Amino acid sequence: MANSVTDNSRRRFLKRSTLLASGSLLVGFQIPVQAANKPAAYQDSLTSLMADAFIRIDSDNTVTLLMNHAEFGNGVYTSMAMMVAEELDIDWQLLRWEAAPTEPRYYSPIFGEYLTAGSVSTAGAFIPMRTAGAKTQALLLQAASLFWQTPATSLTTRPGQVVHPDGRRVNYGDLLPVIRDHRLQAPETVTLKAAKDFKILGQSQKRLEGAEKVTGEAIFGIDVKRPNMIYGSVVRPPVYGSKVVRFNADQALSMPGVIKAKAIAAGVVVLARDYWTAQKAAKTIQVTWDDGGLGVLSTERFLDDYRALSNSPGMLAEDIGNALEVTAAAETVFESVYEMPYLAHATMEPMNCTAQVNADHCEIWVGTQYQSNDRTLVARLLGFKEEQVTIHRTLMGGTFGRRASKTADFITDAVEAAKGETVPVQIIWSREEDIRGGHYRPLFVHRMRGSLDDQGYPEAWHQTAVGQSIMQNTKHDPAYMVNGIDIYSVDGCLQNPFGVFPYGTSYQIPNHRVESHNPPKVGVHPHEWRAVGHTHTGIAYECFLDELAFHGKKDPLSLRQHLARDHDRMSAVLARLRIEANWDAPLSAGRGRGVAARIYSISPIAQAVEVSVSGDGTFTVDKVVCVVDCGFAVNPLGIEAQIQGGVMLGLNAVAYGAIDMVDGQVQQSNFHDYRPLRFHQMPEVEVHIIQSDAAPTGVGEQATTPIAPAVANALFNATGRRVRQFPLDRHGFTLKA
Amino acid sequence: MLKIHVNGQSHEVDASPDTPLLWILRDHLHLTGTKYGCGVSLCGACTVHVDGKATRSCAIPIAAIGNQKVRTIEDLATNAPGAEATDYHPAQAAWLAEDVAQCGYCQSGQIMAAVALLDSNPAPTDADIDSAMAGHVCRCGTYQKIRAAIHRAAKQQRGI
Structure with a gap:
């Protein structure tokens, strides 16, 4: 554990120091060591010292990293710690982490907001965290140099300590007084290690917060306990978006332990001494709702409307060559309609938030991906200034995008409930509320038309995407909506992509036309869901490509290799996949192989799957081989976990996932009818990472998409039957229970 | 009361x-x-x-x-008086060795199920593990590593 050394000169020195007992040393990369210029600040609270820093060294020798990306299973805390540790010689046992506060200096350098999303955290942190580590290391060497009156160049470090040429050592924490007394500052610029010299980055590192996740000590939002805290359960409307007209809580209020019932925007909240009591009482409340006419909506009707729309011209996202003329002139035009349902995120930890609202301050404890937006919206709700709202970010029991809420919906619930109360209020969503919570991967219809050249290769491609826009009429509208087209609606389908995430398909088809319709945003709140647009565009694109391969008598993987031949990184991924998946080996009857490939947030990824299908359509996924090029692989172990997780979530969705609405009401409610993938259904997932010196890019969402079309393609390969409507279990193929 | x-x-x-x-x-x-x-x-x-x-x-x-x-x-884990390190249950130690957790939310339940399995069956087969763990949902996709961790814990408990 702690490194303790005896060093008499150090002890004498420390005795002279009057500042030993106080605080911390902060080092940041944006404003170098402001704290060192302000000794008085050391008397301040820790919070005030965190202003511009990523690394804190305390006098007990702990090194605390201020994490400005959220940890929800993505492994980003571990990656960020590795980045720091590559430059700063850290004793891993003395390493601590905290969620960095909601201040602009901690905003994502990629988004300009405090947002963890888009599989870009590793890319965004790669330079800042290494720089912070290098500056801290330089500062400590400088301090030790003064401490021993020895040139800094003669000093070395070991984890947590600077080492004198004669073998003496000093703990980092014991150098704090030197830094203060001499008002030392980290250098303005540092030279970062070259990749060839990395000792930590690129090596598999176990999860930084792994231990607390096996002992039950990890604190998720739902685990927050505050003095005198009470609990709330919200009666939400059966039709999402309805408003409370009136309610009767007489029975609820007569129950022991029930404190209060009141209307908030989301419904009626019941406050009680424990969550069970609140939930039980909530069930007795009678609410009259105004559904604003939304009670007539149904997903069947949406599908009918979208199918019709897909036959009419949409907004033109891309028109390369002349797909309309080529298909009009073609002898045979292949046409398919793909339909993907709404999907709920169903994170294992249901939405929750704890809030305390005083006259001039609001404090919030929550697992969130998007705390700058949360703070803005809470401040607006309360009529506060942003600095009157403090958000304490906890760990998250999954998110898959749900906890990056553009409306801060699960946070404002708690703030509204806590407003007017003198104690903190924790709102927990029941699983039913969570599944019926209205925030879904949008339902999409893609009409695909294509024709082949005389060699059997795709010559024309005409795709029309129809589904509710995620970004339309949101604060992100200007950046993500280009000429009315939500880039998420056609994500990964364009050969000349545009917008803020310009990553299209790796394929080149000479005539390529993509259109998009934004049907009305009613009934639900279309929301990002791990891999966002790709979750539906990827199925349509990669399955229809498979159809064209079949009609053109091409091997599906060979066709992709042909179409991606000008894309070096994807070509390498596909070539590797061919080998690792043993693609060309024969399969026995009843078995099938399928492939799909995508680029998501720069990283090319491809998967090959093997399925076994019995006569009644019951199938198993026997093996998934995944090859990914995510640039420099910061933590191979973490990458493997993300790929396995993405595969599982994508397979789960394609096998079972669907949210249906009838008369405006979501039909699913819990894990019996919104079925999770079970333990024994998880295929073996083999992960191969392309070795690369390119800047690191994402892996968090990349694996979610290819698995779905790869499985559908493999089922076709095994049976000759093509599924174009999802989930599979409604269309003849049931994942073995 | x-x-x-x-x-x-x-x-x-x-x-x-x-x-x-x-x-x-x-x-x-x-x-x-x-x-x-x-x-x-x-x-x-x-x-x-x-x-x-x-x-x-x-x-x-x-x-x-x-x-x-x-x-x-x-x-599950105990801290002996004066001990510096946590004394993990073999299942917890195996979970750490296999780096099972992602978000970690379901893992308490997974581990408690695994401990109960190991208590009654010191050498579970894959099929035994399937049946013991089928009711335990993970949405992050850690099933593969949970299986490896249970096998590891079983071996450790048997002194292999």
Whole structure:
């Protein structure tokens, strides 16, 4: 554990120091060591010292990293710690982490907001965290140099300590007084290690917060306990978006332990001494709702409307060559309609938030991906200034995008409930509320038309995407909506992509036309869901490509290799996949192989799957081989976990996932009818990472998409039957229970 | 006041007798390692041991516990007096060795289920593991690593 050394000169020195007992040393990369210029600040609270820093060294020798990306299973805390540790010689046992506060200096350098999303955290942190580590290391060497009156160049470090040429050592924490007394500052610029010299980055590192996740000590939002805290359960409307007209809580209020019932925007909240009591009482409340006419909506009707729309011209996202003329002139035009349902995120930890609202301050404890937006919206709700709202970010029991809420919906619930109360209020969503919570991967219809050249290769491609826009009429509208087209609606389908995430398909088809319709945003709140647009565009694109391969008598993987031949990184991924998946080996009857490939947030990824299908359509996924090029692989172990997780979530969705609405009401409610993938259904997932010196890019969402079309393609390969409507279990193929 | 015996200690709680054990543990005893996932025994996140048997704490009211002994995730690791390091249960140690957790939310329940399995079956086969773990949902995709961890813990417990 702690490194303790005896060093008499150090002890004498420390005795002279009057500042030993106080605080911390902060080092940041944006404003170098402001704290060192302000000794008085050391008397301040820790919070005030965190202003511009990523690394804190305390006098007990702990090194605390201020994490400005959220940890929800993505492994980003571990990656960020590795980045720091590559430059700063850290004793891993003395390493601590905290969620960095909601201040602009901690905003994502990629988004300009405090947002963890888009599989870009590793890319965004790669330079800042290494720089912070290098500056801290330089500062400590400088301090030790003064401490021993020895040139800094003669000093070395070991984890947590600077080492004198004669073998003496000093703990980092014991150098704090030197830094203060001499008002030392980290250098303005540092030279970062070259990749060839990395000792930590690129090596598999176990999860930084792994231990607390096996002992039950990890604190998720739902685990927050505050003095005198009470609990709330919200009666939400059966039709999402309805408003409370009136309610009767007489029975609820007569129950022991029930404190209060009141209307908030989301419904009626019941406050009680424990969550069970609140939930039980909530069930007795009678609410009259105004559904604003939304009670007539149904997903069947949406599908009918979208199918019709897909036959009419949409907004033109891309028109390369002349797909309309080529298909009009073609002898045979292949046409398919793909339909993907709404999907709920169903994170294992249901939405929750704890809030305390005083006259001039609001404090919030929550697992969130998007705390700058949360703070803005809470401040607006309360009529506060942003600095009157403090958000304490906890760990998250999954998110898959749900906890990056553009409306801060699960946070404002708690703030509204806590407003007017003198104690903190924790709102927990029941699983039913969570599944019926209205925030879904949008339902999409893609009409695909294509024709082949005389060699059997795709010559024309005409795709029309129809589904509710995620970004339309949101604060992100200007950046993500280009000429009315939500880039998420056609994500990964364009050969000349545009917008803020310009990553299209790796394929080149000479005539390529993509259109998009934004049907009305009613009934639900279309929301990002791990891999966002790709979750539906990827199925349509990669399955229809498979159809064209079949009609053109091409091997599906060979066709992709042909179409991606000008894309070096994807070509390498596909070539590797061919080998690792043993693609060309024969399969026995009843078995099938399928492939799909995508680029998501720069990283090319491809998967090959093997399925076994019995006569009644019951199938198993026997093996998934995944090859990914995510640039420099910061933590191979973490990458493997993300790929396995993405595969599982994508397979789960394609096998079972669907949210249906009838008369405006979501039909699913819990894990019996919104079925999770079970333990024994998880295929073996083999992960191969392309070795690369390119800047690191994402892996968090990349694996979610290819698995779905790869499985559908493999089922076709095994049976000759093509599924174009999802989930599979409604269309003849049931994942073995 | 209701009495309950948890992790070697007796507690009195002021709660309604129909309150599920889960919420007694979480809201009254502040043992938050046991998680709420579905409330209806579908996901296993709330799994604890009641007299040594893996039990869904969300579906059993405190009144039905009586004198039975409840053990939660918080009781698995022990810290010997003066010890610097946590003394992990072999299952926890295996979970760490395999780096199982992602978000980690379901892992308390997964581990409690695995411990109950290992207590009754020191050398589980893949099929045994499938059947013991089928009721435990993970949405992050850690199943493959959980399987490896259970095999590892079993070997360690058998001294292999």
